[in-house]
Amino acid sequence: MPQAIIFDMDGTLFQTDKILELSLEDTFNHLRSQNLWGTETPIEKYREIMGVPLPKVWEALLPNHSIEVWEQTDAYFLERLIENIKRGKGALYPNVKEVFSYLVKNGYSIYIASNGLKEYLEAIVSYYKLDQWVTETFSIQQIESLHKSELVKRILENYQVTHAAVVGDRLSDVKAAKDNGLVSIGCNFDFARENELAQADMVIDDLSELETILPIKVV
Structure with a gap:
């Protein structure tokens, strides 16, 4: 035993999918507001790599951005995930x-x-x-x-x-x-x-x- x-x-x-799209959309809206992203949210790409540690997520989704942007995005995404959990969205x-x-x-x-x-x-x-x-x-x-x-x-x-x-x-x-x-x-x-x-x-x-x-x- x-x-x-x-x-x-x-x-x-x-x-996770219940809060994933919501939180990721919030995050990329934030990036768009800072002129750091100009196209649709890469939700399908994220689904492909779902399960890897978050730092590696941003390397994949934002390959042309700086480490500083990765870190800022990581922090913002985490905030949105936690807020949506506490709101009972998951x-x-x-x-x-x-x-x-x-x-x-x-x-x-x-x-x-x-x-x-x-x-x-x-x-x-x-x-x-x-x-x-x-x-x-x-x-x-x-x-x-x-x-x-x-x-x-x-x-x-x-x-x-x-x-x-x-x-x-x-x-x-x-x-x-x-x-x-x-x-x-x-x-x-x-x-x-x-x-x-x-x-x-x-x-x-x-x-x-x-x-x-x-x-x-x-x-």
Whole structure:
């Protein structure tokens, strides 16, 4: 039996797409107002790279802008995301709280390992009161390399976890599991890609499936 279940946040627990377009549009409107952007908001390009750390997002979306502009854009986007979370514009995926309750009752420890920034993650955990089940939330900001595999390793070391599963929707989650000798569970949700999920040990279409597969298959 695993001691812990490590969840990704965006596209796994939190339906980021509900506030993504809104916050990104706010951000590029801000850039347009400063004459730093002159075309439509690159929402499709962002969806392609969804899940990477925010600093790398701006390198991709604003390749011809300065580091200073990237940093300013990063800060503004984060502000808009948090504001939209606090306004209730986002949503958890179905059954998150029910599954968390089930896992804790059955002796699992729950952790979150995300490429999201600390303030953003704290806003989600606080708004949806997830801290009643989650032992600790880890942000990629805690790892200099920005590699999720190292972030998961930090959880294992900090809490002396030897058996765990990583639940997420992208290849970085699968790699984080495999690099640490853990079971990977892919989530076939909004941002998932078939070729990435194919590398996971198992794939689910709803978080409630964890209640069935975890006691049987994760060892």
